[in-house]
Amino acid sequence: MAATLNIRPATPADVPHILAFIRELAEYEREPDAVHATEGDLFRDGFGPSKRFHCLIAELDSAPIGFALYFHNYSTWRGHTGIHIEDLYVRPAHRGQGIGRALLTHVAAIALSEGCPRLQWDVLEWNTPAIGFYERMGATMLMEWRTMRVSGEALRSLGSAGAPSR
Amino acid sequence: MAATLNIRPATPADVPHILAFIRELAEYEREPDAVHATEGDLFRDGFGPSKRFHCLIAELDSAPIGFALYFHNYSTWRGHTGIHIEDLYVRPAHRGQGIGRALLTHVAAIALSEGCPRLQWDVLEWNTPAIGFYERMGATMLMEWRTMRVSGEALRSLGSAGAPSR
Numbered sequence: 001m002a003a004t005l006n007i008r009p010a011t012p013a014d015v016p017h018i019l020a021f022i023r024e025l026a027e028y029e030r031e032p033d034a035v036h037a038t039e040g041d042l043f044r045d046g047f048g049p050s051k052r053f054h055c056l057i058a059e060l061d062s063a064p065i066g067f068a069l070y071f072h073n074y075s076t077w078r079g080h081t082g083i084h085i086e087d088l089y090v091r092p093a094h095r096g097q098g099i100g101r102a103l104l105t106h107v108a109a110i111a112l113s114e115g116c117p118r119l120q121w122d123v124l125e126w127n128t129p130a131i132g133f134y135e136r137m138g139a140t141m142l143m144e145w146r147t148m149r150v151s152g153e154a155l156r157s158l159g160s161a162g163a164p165s166r
Numbered sequence: 167m168a169a170t171l172n173i174r175p176a177t178p179a180d181v182p183h184i185l186a187f188i189r190e191l192a193e194y195e196r197e198p199d200a201v202h203a204t205e206g207d208l209f210r211d212g213f214g215p216s217k218r219f220h221c222l223i224a225e226l227d228s229a230p231i232g233f234a235l236y237f238h239n240y241s242t243w244r245g246h247t248g249i250h251i252e253d254l255y256v257r258p259a260h261r262g263q264g265i266g267r268a269l270l271t272h273v274a275a276i277a278l279s280e281g282c283p284r285l286q287w288d289v290l291e292w293n294t295p296a297i298g299f300y301e302r303m304g305a306t307m308l309m310e311w312r313t314m315r316v317s318g319e320a321l322r323s324l325g326s327a328g329a330p331s332r
Contacts, residue, residue: 016261024244037245045240045247052247053240071240074219076188076212076253079203081218088243108325119324120315131314138320147308148297149286150274154304158285159274160300 003060005099007106010055010067012047013041017064019057027087029124030113056106058090058099066090068103075118082118085110122147169226170266173272176221176233178213181205183230184221191255195290196257222272224256224265232256234269241284248284249277270303 010018019039026035045052053068058066069087074080087109111119123130123141131141150158176184185205192201208280211218224232240246248311256265277285288294289307297307316324 026243031243034243037242038167041245042242045241045245052238053242069242070238072236073216073239074235074251076203076208076219076235076239077197077200079207081212084239086240089206095290105324105327108321108327110325111321112325117321118317119321120313122311123314124310125312126310129195129219134314135217137316137325139314139316140320141241142313144290144292144317145288145313146291146310147286147313148289148300148305149304149308151284152301154306155283157287158271159276159278161274 005097006020006062007056007102008059010044010046014043014055014057014064015046016066017043018046018069020049021064021067021089021091022069022087024091025087028056028089037041039100053086056103058103060094065094066099066103068107070107072116073120078117080115080117082120083107083114084120085119085121088121100133101137171263171268172225172228173222173268174225176212176223178209180223180230181208181212183223184208184212184233184235187230187233187255187257188235188253190257191253194255216283219252222269224269226260226265229259232265232269234273236273238282239286244283246281246283248282248286249273249280251285254287266299292307322323 016039019037019042022037025033026032046055053069053071056068057064066089067087068085069086070083072081073084075082088103090109108119123134182205185203185208188203192198205287212221219235219237222234223230232255233253234251235250236251238247240252242250254266254269256269274285289300
């Protein structure tokens with residue numbers, strides 16, 4: 001009998017699974033030591049009074065095997081929120097069965113239901129299998145744009161030169 | 167007498183200025199027809215009960231001459247919100263006077279006060295004056311990442327294949 005795939009919103013009980021997926025994805029992205037998030041962080045930011053992200057769980061016969069984690073961005077050109085997918089992950093043993101596609105179409109359906117004009121996410125340039133997969137789903141790569149970041153000591157230095165007016 | 171620079175949170179009365187800045191910035195970014203946002207959109211999303219972005223106004227002697235518009239993203243590696251600056255703009259006649267720097271340091275100070283580990287924004291690769299300016303402020307370009315996007319007909323097609331579970 002074929003296993004049953006179900007995509008559903010994450011609940012607080014999924015937090016240990018979500019953190020495990022985040023760590024597995026970071027390892028795949030060649031940054032195994034990059035994950036500092038704790039279960040407490042994910043509980044607070046995903047399921048507390050101030051919700052900072054949304055999460056869908058893919059499960060096969062009720063066992064979680066992948067997830068999509070997203071938040072809302074804002075387009076000043078469109079005058080509307082969009083959806084940014086921060087993480088999309090399916091465990092290696094379950095790839096090639098349409099589960100990543102099911103997660104992505106699910107998020108796309110949520111974007112449509114909210115009137116969001118855009119759905120986007122970042123991809124590593126060397127991850128050509130993922131890029132091919134996304135392009136087959138109708139996505140295009142934004143070739144003109146790059147992301148700039150300030151963090152750590154540089155952020156402390158920059159921020160201590162300004163005073164927040166709140 | 168030197169003009170007085172003030173950076174302050176935007177109010178609903180700034181909406182016409184904000185939309186004018188968004189249009190001027192789109193023109194500079196060679197996308198003059200890209201702006202579909204209306205004053206109603208900006209009022210709803212910036213100053214309504216469901217706040218989708220935050221905005222700072224730079225003014226010289228009480229006249230608005232630039233802005234920074236940002237929202238919160240989420241890092242699953244850090245387990246914390248960060249700040250993404252969607253737009254940073256100073257009118258051409260007022261550039262080279264440290265106003266862009268003042269806006270950026272102000273947002274950095276807000277990021278620090280909120281415990282955000284990262285401040286980031288996107289830049290056009292051909293905009294080398296901006297990139298140099300940002301690098302002097304301590305920012306680094308994320309060279310490995312590219313953004314993928316689904317919108318318009320492709321999003322409708324992708325989303326209609328999935329069912330939102332909410």
